[in-house]
Amino acid sequence: MTQQTQAGAPSNANAKNPVLEVRDLCVSYGKVEALTNASLTVGEGQIVTVIGPNGAGKTTMLSAIMGVLGSRGRIAFDGSVEGVPEVERMVARGMTLVPEKRELFGEMSVEDNLVLGAFQRYRMGKRDHAQTLEEVYALFPRLKERRDQAAGTMSGGERQMLAVGRALMAKPKLLMLDEPSLGLAPLITREIFRIITELRRRGVSILLVEQNARAALQVADYAYVLETGQVAMQGPAHELADDPRVIEAYLGLGGKHQAMLST
Amino acid sequence: MRADRLVLGAFLALLLLVPAILSPYYVTLLNYIGLYAMVALGLVLLTGVGGLTSFGQAAFVGLGAYTTAALTTATDLPAWLAWAGTSPWLTLVVGLLLTAVVAVLIGSLTLKLSGHFLPLGTIAWGISLYFLFGTMESLGGHTGISGIPAIGLLGWTLDEGGEIYYLIWAFLLVAMLTTHNLLDSREGRAIRALKGGRIMAEAMGVDTSRSRMVIFVIAALLACASGWLYAHMQRFVNPTPFGVHIGIEYLFMAVVGGAGYVWGAIVGAGVITVLKQWLQNWLPSLLGATGSFETIVFGLLMVLVLHRAREGLWPILKKLVPVRAVRKTIDADAEPLPRRTLPKAGELILEAKDVTRRFGGLIANNNMSLEVRAGEILALIGPNGAGKSTMFNQISGVDTPTSGEVRFLGKPVAGHDSREIARMGMSRTFQHVRLLPTMSVLENVAIGAHLRSDKGVLSSAWRLDRAEEARILKEAARQIERVGLAEHMYEEAGSLALGQQRILEIARALCADPCLLLLDEPAAGLRLKEKEALGELLRKLRSEGMATLIVEHDMDFVMSLVDRVVVMEFGQKIAEGLPDEIQQNPAVLEAYLGGVE
Numbered sequence: 001m002t003q004q005t006q007a008g009a010p011s012n013a014n015a016k017n018p019v020l021e022v023r024d025l026c027v028s029y030g031k032v033e034a035l036t037n038a039s040l041t042v043g044e045g046q047i048v049t050v051i052g053p054n055g056a057g058k059t060t061m062l063s064a065i066m067g068v069l070g071s072r073g074r075i076a077f078d079g080s081v082e083g084v085p086e087v088e089r090m091v092a093r094g095m096t097l098v099p100e101k102r103e104l105f106g107e108m109s110v111e112d113n114l115v116l117g118a119f120q121r122y123r124m125g126k127r128d129h130a131q132t133l134e135e136v137y138a139l140f141p142r143l144k145e146r147r148d149q150a151a152g153t154m155s156g157g158e159r160q161m162l163a164v165g166r167a168l169m170a171k172p173k174l175l176m177l178d179e180p181s182l183g184l185a186p187l188i189t190r191e192i193f194r195i196i197t198e199l200r201r202r203g204v205s206i207l208l209v210e211q212n213a214r215a216a217l218q219v220a221d222y223a224y225v226l227e228t229g230q231v232a233m234q235g236p237a238h239e240l241a242d243d244p245r246v247i248e249a250y251l252g253l254g255g256k257h258q259a260m261l262s263t
Numbered sequence: 264m265r266a267d268r269l270v271l272g273a274f275l276a277l278l279l280l281v282p283a284i285l286s287p288y289y290v291t292l293l294n295y296i297g298l299y300a301m302v303a304l305g306l307v308l309l310t311g312v313g314g315l316t317s318f319g320q321a322a323f324v325g326l327g328a329y330t331t332a333a334l335t336t337a338t339d340l341p342a343w344l345a346w347a348g349t350s351p352w353l354t355l356v357v358g359l360l361l362t363a364v365v366a367v368l369i370g371s372l373t374l375k376l377s378g379h380f381l382p383l384g385t386i387a388w389g390i391s392l393y394f395l396f397g398t399m400e401s402l403g404g405h406t407g408i409s410g411i412p413a414i415g416l417l418g419w420t421l422d423e424g425g426e427i428y429y430l431i432w433a434f435l436l437v438a439m440l441t442t443h444n445l446l447d448s449r450e451g452r453a454i455r456a457l458k459g460g461r462i463m464a465e466a467m468g469v470d471t472s473r474s475r476m477v478i479f480v481i482a483a484l485l486a487c488a489s490g491w492l493y494a495h496m497q498r499f500v501n502p503t504p505f506g507v508h509i510g511i512e513y514l515f516m517a518v519v520g521g522a523g524y525v526w527g528a529i530v531g532a533g534v535i536t537v538l539k540q541w542l543q544n545w546l547p548s549l550l551g552a553t554g555s556f557e558t559i560v561f562g563l564l565m566v567l568v569l570h571r572a573r574e575g576l577w578p579i580l581k582k583l584v585p586v587r588a589v590r591k592t593i594d595a596d597a598e599p600l601p602r603r604t605l606p607k608a609g610e611l612i613l614e615a616k617d618v619t620r621r622f623g624g625l626i627a628n629n630n631m632s633l634e635v636r637a638g639e640i641l642a643l644i645g646p647n648g649a650g651k652s653t654m655f656n657q658i659s660g661v662d663t664p665t666s667g668e669v670r671f672l673g674k675p676v677a678g679h680d681s682r683e684i685a686r687m688g689m690s691r692t693f694q695h696v697r698l699l700p701t702m703s704v705l706e707n708v709a710i711g712a713h714l715r716s717d718k719g720v721l722s723s724a725w726r727l728d729r730a731e732e733a734r735i736l737k738e739a740a741r742q743i744e745r746v747g748l749a750e751h752m753y754e755e756a757g758s759l760a761l762g763q764q765r766i767l768e769i770a771r772a773l774c775a776d777p778c779l780l781l782l783d784e785p786a787a788g789l790r791l792k793e794k795e796a797l798g799e800l801l802r803k804l805r806s807e808g809m810a811t812l813i814v815e816h817d818m819d820f821v822m823s824l825v826d827r828v829v830v831m832e833f834g835q836k837i838a839e840g841l842p843d844e845i846q847q848n849p850a851v852l853e854a855y856l857g858g859v860e
Contacts, residue, residue, distance in 0.1 A: 053790045054762035155648025183787050185646045185816050187857045252791045257818035
């Protein structure tokens with residue numbers, strides 16, 4: 001059943017061992033409240049997606065969870081509550097964010113970008129980046145081909161692969177993806193979705209914000225609809241995908257190309 | 264009475280009363296603050312708004328001071344110049360003209376420099392002008408020139424601090440008013456686009472090199488006027504106050520006060536001048552030893568300010584004063600801007616013929632041909648890295664093909680810069696959004712209408728452009744409403760979600776009244792409803808006769824919207840046809856769409 005949420009009500013009951021539990025998260029830009037009492041749970045090994053119109057506060061929510069933005073509310077990650085999330089600490093604890101704009105180090109080589117992704121682990125004495133690098137290369141053979149090329153000279157699809165690869169170098173428990181398919185050709189978008197499901201198989205929990213709502217709902221286990229800073233609807237992804245309100249507002253009819261993206 | 268008017272009125276009344284209330288010491292201090300603030304105001308325009316860092320402003324102050332000093336004290340002026348020495352007001356005119364000429368000369372040499380080369384360049388000419396003052400025997404060498412007459416005004420002789428005080432602050436207030444007016448205008452938007460938006464501004468038809476020169480000359484003229492006042496206040500000049508270290512101090516004033524704000528100039532000049540005086544007086548007695556401790560403490564304070572208040576002190580002060588920014592009003596009665604007559608449907612608008620572009624060994628575009636007709640939407644699709652953006656650059660004149668030709672409205676695009684092409688009626692959006700994040704949505708869109716008005720710097724400064732400005736804002740508001748961003752009109756563009764920023768770019772492109780729209784991934788990041796609205800808008804434009812070339816990856820969006828599709832892979836055209844044909848084309852399915860397994 002899809003349900004309308006009351007503030008603070010438990011949700012995503014399917015999630016065993018929640019990796020991330022967010023309760024009543026509020027974020028303001030000056031006087032404007034961008035996020036109001038948003039609650040969300042990501043279970044271990046789940047893909048959870050957040051859909052909603054532009055300006056609904058999706059990117060804001062990811063930034064607040066990551067500690068890039070200040071917020072009020074309760075954020076529990078991997079069993080313990082973070083009073084004031086701080087980005088370095090969140091990365092060290094196993095959370096990574098692949099931002100909407102990729103934010104690569106354009107003048108550095110692909111490999112250097114990747115190795116930097118393991119920076120926090122290296123600092124903490126876990127110096128297994130050579131091995132992780134091979135794992136990432138196995139997932140993205142294209143990156144291995146281009147390892148010495150400057151990141152700024154790569155095509156849009158390769159950049160996104162690099163951004164995801166760099167996040168994976170931190171061996172995250174929770175990977176947050178903000179619009180991973182933005183600006184990507186259909187074939188590459190399919191590749192990205194294939195990798196997302198592959199990552200879940202390997203036990204990475206994923207919080208996904210994605211413009212291709214139909215494709216996102218197809219791969220996700222659970223979904224939230226965020227509208228004007230509030231969770232408007234939530235439920236198992238396949239149920240939301242059939243919900244007439246969601247179809248009307250976010251999926252539309254006959255999006256055959258989009259449906260193909262996650263196959 | 265609006266609160267901001269009240270605060271301003273109180274401030275002006277206070278200024279007026281100062282010489283009557285305060286001791287001459289403080290009046291002198293205020294005189295210096297006024298003089299410094301005038302130079303700092305130039306730097307607000309040049310550095311804070313325009314992004315051009317100059318350490319050399321003190322040299323222009325010197326130019327103003329020395330011109331008047333030399334002319335008014337000389338006894339043996341040649342006959343053709345003798346008229347200039349008769350009154351300080353005439354030497355002001357001479358000084359301003361001379362400064363303008365020198366600034367244009369120096370500017371044309373140094374403004375082409377970018378990054379750290381430009382500040383280094385300003386240091387270089389700052390030093391040379393300083394030594395010029397010191398070494399020229401006729402200018403008194405390092406001892407300087409004394410016996411400069413006081414300024415006479417309507418029968419008064421301004422030979423006391425309390426008298427010239429009024430002249431200094433009148434100059435400063437007029438300068439602030441005109442600068443404020445200038446920034447809030449068509450030219451002002453172009454100037455504000457210089458920092459971080461040059462490519463975008465050029466594509467909207469702004470001559471950014473000219474805008475850079477304009478603010479450089481204005482800053483120099485302000486410095487010159489300050490120097491002129493200084494010379495007649497001190498009645499004596501020597502080279503010391505015009506050195507590079509003073510130039511650095513001016514820059515400090517602008518930055519500490521708030522380099523992006525007109526009022527920051529006064530705040531910065533005030534804080535630094537007063538602070539230096541106090542520190543100089545107190546520190547030695549506090550520490551029980553003599554020495555230039557103030558410089559050390561001063562340096563530390565500067566570091567602190569730069570850490571804690573990047574934007575300077577003015578934005579912080581502004582919060583304490585009950586003043587709110589006034590919203591721009593849209594005058595619904597303003598006459599609409601003139602519109603170009605769109606070509607008849609079916610007329611050939613854009614034609615690319617055998618376009619090849621090589622980068623070294625890499626062929627980014629190979630023999631690409633395409634055409635777009637009026638009243639038609641053509642989609643250019645293909646995998647990432649297929650050369651679509653390169654093709655866009657060939658079409659929009661940003662880049663020139665190695666071979667082949669692009670013709671727009673029958674004329675070759677090659678050899679024209681972005682501005683001329685924009686003027687011909689081609690308008691574009693960018694794959695990576697290019698807008699000015701701290702400016703409002705309305706003002707960002709208004710930049711698009713730059714070429715539809717011709718009011719210049721002087722009419723902006725003196726508010727003779729208001730009718731035109733109202734027309735531009737009305738047009739911008741119309742386009743914003745048209746693309747569905749009306750509720751965000753007064754928000755900062757940077758606060759919009761990425762998808763909305765792309766829509767903003769479309770409104771900006773439409774504001775230029777184009778006949779060809781180039782849209783680079785307009786639907787990326789949009790949600791279903793937003794895509795539907797965008798599709799509706801593009802259909803409507805098509806029915807009005809607009810030609811549109813669109814690069815987009817959302818196939819549901821593309822296939823239901825466009826008339827024809829061109830598919831690229833590895834820099835070449837692999838297919839062209841109607842949407843239905845393309846979706847069946849095996850080569851396209853394999854290279855791009857997928858779905859054959």
